[in-house]
Amino acid sequence: MALTPVLTKRFGTNAPWRIDNYERLDGYAGLRKALTMQPDELIALVKESNLRGRGGAGFPTGMKWQFIPQAKPGEPSKPHYVVINADEGEPGTCRDLPLMMNDPHSMIEGVIIACYAVRAAHAFVYIRGEAVHAIRRVTQAVNEAYAHGYLGDNVLGSGLRFDITVHGGAGAYICGEETALLDSLEGKRGQPRLKPPFPATNGLYDAPTVVNNVGTLASVPYIVLGGAAWHKKMGPDGSPGTSIYSLSGRVKNPGQYEAPMGTTLRELLEMAGGMSRGKDLKFWTPGGSSTPLFTAEHLDVPLDFDSVGKAGSMNGTSAVMIFDTDDSVVQAVLKWTQFYEHESCGKCTPCREGNYWTAQILERIWHGEGVLADLDTLLDVSDNIFGRSFCALGDGATSCIMSSIKYFRDEYLALIAKNPNSGLDAGSSQAPALTGASA
Structure with a gap:
């Protein structure tokens, strides 16, 4: 374009x-x-x-x-x-x-x-x-x-x-x-x-x-x-002008791409040369790690404040991190949660304590030591952080957790099933085999 x-x-x-x-x-x-x-x-x-x-x-x-x-x-x-x-x-x-x-x-x-x-x-x-x-x-x-x-x-x-x-x-x-x-x-x-x-x-x-x-x-x-x-004249009426989109991750030419607000990820990937390893897109962030994840189904969502909001996420800082089918969503969410745990200022209890516990739970799941109840606990703790902290750090920290469970619950279940005491049978229909994720 x-x-x-x-x-x-x-x-x-x-x-x-x-x-x-x-x-x-x-x-x-x-x-x-x-x-x-x-x-x-x-x-x-x-x-x-x-x-x-x-x-x-x-x-x-x-x-x-x-x-x-x-x-x-x-x-x-x-x-x-x-x-x-x-x-x-x-x-x-x-x-x-x-x-x-x-x-x-x-x-x-x-x-x-x-x-x-x-x-x-x-x-x-x-x-x-x-x-x-x-x-x-x-x-x-x-x-x-x-x-x-x-x-x-x-x-x-x-x-x-x-x-x-x-x-x-x-x-x-x-x-x-x-x-x-x-x-x-x-x-x-x-x-x-x-x-x-x-x-x-x-x-x-x-x-x-x-x-x-x-x-x-x-x-x-x-x-x-x-x-x-x-x-x-540039971009949609509700979010005019241009934006600098930061593309990183599994893309051939990562970097900064200026484009009108409302440009889609499909168009940005075309500008950046496509996916870097020949794999399909799995999940991505439209505005940084504090925004709810998108999947390949959202390739054509216009990346502006209003359109991204209607699709269930936030345009945020236009930081587009791209992951392919060989990447684990659980590992990515764990790394982000550990970042928020470390960066919480500690002023308010929901953010200070909540991010500490979600990081511990995610680490257990990632290492094959999780139990089925951990998913409900993650969602419950996230719900108690969201909207209850002094600033948006708490809200942002829960976004990747809740959206990843929404779109990739089977991946969490497959990791939990590795624990013989998880309450799940690795071969049961409750825990589909882990596909497209590095364990």
């Missing part, structure tokens, strides 16, 4: 992270245009474009900006902040890092425009601590922006000052949750806050704060230049 890159249009050019090369390809033209508009006009433009957050939840960006309370003339007001969530830690997710490495100025330009729109003077880019190269690349780009007059005093003669601070996190997955990220920025332990109040009114330093993803803000300069109607 013929594609016109937007977010990745500078990828592969001569050192696109350098500001001189960025400026040659429309760099900071969107900011110049934005500063000729009123802040409320910018918010209305982004709202009309229906840009939805690329961090996973898909919340409308313009609406999030609009939630920032603006003081009336003569009234005292708290400072406003813009925070960029670059704490990319979801298994299988790898699209913010390539953006920051190849084209950091597109994010920085979007950050400055967002600051102007919500009347903020200071922004913070929170980057996952392990991403040392990205921290260095973004820091270099921020310094270039200061040197060229896009940051600091009197930006482009506007009389306004904008500052950006790059902050390296300590490598905690929980800090991808926006309120845990804010606590971490404030020097506290990264744990999710109880909501309400929400960051829009009580965010960083208890002040009104917009928290946006890297890809979300990198899209903003293109929308300012192209307009809302241009943006809505």
